Amino acid sequence: MNTSLALAVFSHAKHSSAELAACRFAEESDFYASAPFSGCMILQTCNRVEILIHGGADALSAYLAEAGKEGFAVLEGEAVLSHLLELAAGTQSLIVGEDQILGQMKKALSAAEEAGAADAVISACVSNAVRFGVSVRQKTAINRGAVSIGSAAVLLAEEELGTLDGRNILVVGGGETGRLVAKALSEKDIRAIYVANRSFENAVALAEEIGGRAMRLDQLYSCLAEADVVISCTAAPHEIIRAEPLSALMKTRLWPLDESPRKLLMIDIASPPDIEYACADISGVSLYTIDDLEGISKRNMESRRREIQSAEELITAYLPEFVRIINRTAAGDVLAELYSWAEDIRCREAEKALRAIRSGGDAEEIIEKLTLSLTKKLLDDAGAAVRRSAEECRIDQAKSLVTAITARKP
Structure with a gap:
């Protein structure tokens, strides 16, 4: 392809959740402020960190090295477009076929555009990939009955406990993933669902939607005292459930004659993590992370193997058209420069003509x-290029230049 594109990828496919958390950019606004590219976008989810740039792979690798970010795989050219199509189709997701990635890609593009970082090429790459992802879901059954990260966490809880019937469940986080968790829980015969969130209004809205109870985040530990299962999925940049207070709380879950506290199952699907890793060492606590969803992910992939193949065939068929779209979009920058150059000439010559008319010159002669x-100034450079091509025995190139300029056979 004629357009320079590069993409840095750090995902669940090769890295643990702890490694993913370490490679994240804490503030995306800082990334956009420091990124030295003509166009760029960063996508950060619980399963991946990806940076798309309108530029070369060497420039992207140099930026990552300077930022101290290691372990990224860097793609370039058509491989970038192929990856974007796979991403949007859901074949690169931890839970194959999940729909959440489409919203995440659109949200990332919107943030890049608001930051003034996404040029026409970046916007075309992402928006066309998202449209393709929607089309794949219409033409295949890749997302039919598919589970999301949120519902996979609920399945994990069921597998560990045998059943969620009669359990008290606490969902920490009222964003998109929290909503998916709560929706999956609402279909179970559980005793109570509690929703805790930094924004109490969001917690209330989600709790009302699923028939649960909203809790303020400062009530978190009192909720933990009553919960059988905790699924945490906030966007907080730091841990919000710490080992020391949780250890003290677990002692309140112990009846006088009990040998150990009532068990607490904790599933952390946030990135960076919401729950301090040391919580796993507390008696009565079982802590799971995104890495533990691998078994569910593998079973999901097996059930969708035929649909993955169908999606890959659609990707192969669409890729040449995608390349043409991006090349055509990139040409807009070149055309803008051409039109700007021609406009400068027009303005200068028009000003000369107007001065001559104001001085009383003959209008026909001036025109x-x-x-x-x-005509001379607009064609001088093109004419020189045609003559150079002919002189160097590249007559076909000379004819192509004339054809391109005149839109007719020379």
Whole structure:
């Protein structure tokens, strides 16, 4: 392809959740402020960190090295577009076929555009990939009955406990993933669902939607005292459930004659993590992370193997058209430069003609000189290029230049 594109990928496919958390950019606004690219976008989810740039792979690798970010795989050219199509189709997701990635890609593009970082090429790459992802879901059954990360966490809880019937469940986080968790829980015969969130209004809205109870985040530990299962999925940049207070709380879950506290199952699907890893060492606590969803992910992939193949065939068929779209979009920058150059010539020559008219010159003669001057200046460089090509025995290139300029056979 004629357009320079590069993509850095750090995902669940090769890295643990702890490694993913370490490679994240804490503030995306800082990334956009420091990124030295003509166009770029960063996508950060619980399963991946990806940076798309309108530029070369060497420039992207140099930026990552300077930022101290290691372990990224860097793609370039058509491989970038192929990856974007796979991503949007859901074949690169931890839970194959999940729909959440489409919203995440659109949200990332919107943030890049608001930051003034996404040029026409970046916007075309992402928006066309998202449209393709929607089309794949319409043409295949890749997302039919598919589970999301949120519902996979609920399945994990069921597998560990045998059943969620009669359990008290606490969902920490009222964003998109929290909503998916709560929706999956609402279909179970559980005793109570509690929703805790930094924004109490969001917690209330989600709790009302699923028939649960909203809790303020400062009530978190009192909720933990009553919960059988905790699924945490906030967007907090730091841990919100710490080992020391949780250890003290677990002692309140112990009846006088009990040998150990009532068990607490904790599933952390946030990135960076919401729950301090040391919580796993507390008696009565079982802590799971995104890495533990691998078994569910593998079973999901097996059930969708035929649909993955169908999606890959659609990707192969669409890729050449995608390349043409991006090349055509990139040409817009070149055309803008061409039009700007021609406009500068037009303005200068028009000003000369107007001065001559104001000085009393003959209008017909002035117009004649104006048109001759415009023709000469607009065609001088193109004419020189045609002559150079002919002199160097590249007559086909000379003819192509004439055809491109005149839109007719020379």
